[in-house]
Structures are given as structure tokens and as C-alpha cells.
Amino acid sequence: MSTPDTHLYWATGCTSCLRVKEFLERNGVEFVSHNVVGSNDAADEPADPSPIGVRGADPEIIGEMAEHGLPEHVPVVRVGDDWADGKDVPKVADLVGIDHEAEPLPVEELSDRLDVMLSTTLRYLERVPEAELHTDIPNRPRSYGELVRHVFSLPDVFVMHEAGVPMDGVPRMEHDWDPHSTVALSTYGRSVRSRFRDWFEGPGRTAEWSETADVFWGQPTKHEFFERTTWHTGQHVRQFEWILENELDVDVADPIDPALWEGLPMPRKVWNE
Template sequence: MSATDTSIHLYWATGCTSCLRIKEFLERNNTSFVSHNVIQKDGSTDADAESTVGIQGVDPEIMDEMAELGLPQHVPIVRRGEEWADGKDLENVAELVGIDYDAEPLPVEELYRRLTVLLETTQEYLELLPDDELETHIPNRPRSYADLVQHIYSLPDVFMMHEAGVPMTGVPRMEHHWDHNSKIALRTYGSSVQGRLDDWFESAGQTCDWSETADVFWGQPTKHAFFERTTWHTGQHVRQLEWVLEEVLNIELEEPLDSALWEDLPMPEKVWNDN
């Protein structure tokens, strides 16, 4: 371990959507990197590390290494020598590693339309999840199917909290005073998020300055870029939920997600990390 090493290092976690996206981004641009998966190979959990990185089961040795190098205690992080960039910010990563990057988000109304479809689809998929499978974990990461559904709803919730004046100063902890392993509770939360999102767009959203800088911990995106991230991030997890239903639980879907939903969104090509 050396901060003077000019190799590109990627700190990531299995099952992390932003990690998969940045891995694909580097690979697509023929950029070699040293891989550091912060998830413990034996699947055990370190509670102290969990509280910093926001992911269960992390490897304390890698987290200690990141701390010694002065890196944030969350993933994904891309490092080159003493400089680093948050992997959620493709523009900053591109500048760090020398990749040409120029992308414009879809119009806000189109992002809102797609996000609405994704939230409605999640409600439909939730009803198909067997009650006795809610606490089953997704592949290679200690996150249950119920956690996955709750996380999907929390992404637009975090965006609305930001617009209500709550800065996103770190990995969000969505605390709720109910048992989120209950389908009724999850359904209620999802309906609340969708309703508040609709209300916001019909009121404050009409005068929102989307070119303003969002107050987030991982970079300086515009609110437009932040909302784009909210949409594609939600979409990636809905894809994962669909995969669980079809490939793991062998549930046949009447109307699978339309691939047109992903067009022109900067999301991963794959549903899961291969390794």
C-alpha cells in the first residue's frame, strides 16, 4: 500500500450498484485498475465497519487501508496516487484517470415519467414476493429482498428530503419506526414516496432550478444530475428485483420491464457484479 503508487485503484463492494457502474465505465474505456472488494470473503459482518461504509460484512483490513490513505469510508472510490474521486461521479473519475467524458442527462420530465413507472412496477413486484422469502438475502451480499424493496423506495425519498433542505452529508440511513419486513409496511412506504413525489413535482418542482448544485457528499452535481442518478439507481435495483422473481423464485411475470426504460440512462449494463 502506497499513496505514491500511480496505478489506478478501485475500492468497491459486491452488490453495490454504483460500484458495478464504475467498474464497467473503467473497463469500457480500457482503463486497468487494481481491485479492492471491501466485502469480507467469508461473509462475516463487522459492525463497526458497517456503521462507516453503510454495507454489512465489510473487510476491516481494507477499510483500515482506506483510512490510512485518507479515503472516505464508503464505496466506490477510485484512487490514483494521493488523489481520489468518488466513483459515483463519473466526470471526476474521468478527469482523475484521463478519460474523455461528456454526457447530458435526459429531460427532467422524462426522468420523472420513468421513475414513476419504476415505483409502480416495484409495487407490483412486491405483491409477487412470497412472505416467507422477504428475509432471504440477494446474491453475495447480506441484503434481504425486503431491504432491496425498501432501498428502492428510499432513493426518491432521499431526493425529496434534499429538496426539503436536508443535505446529503453521507450514505443515507433511512430510519423507519415500523417492521420493513412486512409487505404491508413496504407497500405503505412505497405509496407514500410516490404520492409525495407527485405532490412535489406538481408544486415546488415546477419552479425548481435544476441547474443549481445539489448538496451531496459525493461531488458537485446539478440537481438535474442528482435526479438522473436517483432514476437510474432506482432502475438498477428494480432490475435486480425482477431478476430475483424470475431467476431465483421462478415466478413468471406478465409484463417484464421494457428495455426502453434504460435508453440514454448512465446505468450499468449488467444486473449484478460477476465477482
């Protein structure tokens, strides 16, 4: 299949970007690649200096996105004047003419795996020297601490959604927590894990999982939104483990069992090239 007028706007270190990029490549869709991250030389910049909330974003590409009326976040797939949010893979599939059907894992299974991911992140966090929390991940101005904070923010967003808070934009509540403080990150992570478990064992038992979730990037069911929350969290946990082993030379005595990822629609790679 060849759709030469297809454009992908993405960012390094972005899990949804890597997932949709692999999806297009796996299905033989030719596309023009636009990485919005200009450079990694932005350590001293404010957390969100660009409209799309990505440090180091290339203003020329951001301007191009605005000219085409695209949303202020990535990933986005554009074909001519039509576009789809890259987080909504079924809509991307319709846009580029690909058949795509997928059945999420049962919610109980997703919940169990998400809890393992959160507990593992808390355990890994204890192995990172606090000074290293300022260090940026490969090829993107996002610090190790910001990565950990983001891991915890994803299930936080889901719990808040179930409490009636619509996900009407890129979530910002995570910015209330200092990403360069081990104590702050651990406190946030333990709070999220506890609140999620309380919700799942309480209101979650009677949740209508087939209902449409109130999110800004598409019309998934709550089940599909929960699946996304789980695999998205998992991809970042996998990146965090990679950082410990490859960047910090930490011997992970009890690494993640690869079976944790089976059945989740995660990217195949840990990082964008």
C-alpha cells in the first residue's frame, strides 16, 4: 500500500507516537515523518514552552501543524486535508485504508498488570540516585524524573476520569509533583496506586465498561481507554527499566517478566530510532 500524501507528526520518547509509527510501517503505508522535537538542548527551558507541551519542539513544524488545523498534541496522522489523532489507531486505520480490529484483554487482567507496573516503578525509583532524576532520556528533553512522574500520571488520569473529570486536553495535574525529588515521586506513585486499587475494588466493580469514555482524542469505550492506560504505562515502565540497565548501569535483580506485555498493543521497540 502506498499513500504518499500521508504525514506523521510525532516526538521521540512518545509511546503513542512510536506505536502509530510502527502501525503504519507494519502495514506498508508510506509517510512523511515530522519529528517535532528539534533537539535535546533544552534542559533549562520551562516544562511546557511550546503549544503542544513538548520541550525542545521545533517551531517550524508546530507552525505547519497549525496551518493545517491540526490539534496541539502528537501524534497526528494527516492525509491531505484530513487527519486523525494518532492515539486513535482505528481512526488512523480508516484514514489510510487499513482493516483493523482488536479485542482488549479482560479488565481484571489489565488491572492486575497495571498494579505490577506501578509497584515495579516504585521499586526501580529507589535504585536511582536523586541527582540522576535531572538527566534526560535518549533523544528528547524529558528527564528521568519526568518520565517516572508520567508513569504515575496515566492511571491518575483514568481514576480522575471515572470520578467525572473529562480528559479534555493533555493532562497537567502531574505537574503538581516535583519530578526531581525521590520523596515527591514516591509519594505521588503510592497515592495513585492506592487510589486506583480502591477505585477498582469499589466503583470499578459496577463500571459500565462498554460506555464511551470522555476523552479528547477519540471515542473509545472505557474498556479501550483502560487498555490504553495500561499499555501506555507499561511502555514507559519498560523504558525506565532500560534506563536503569543501560544508562545508570544498575543491576536489576528482579527484572520485569516479558509475559507482562503479552496481549497488550504496545510498540515493539522500547525507543524511537
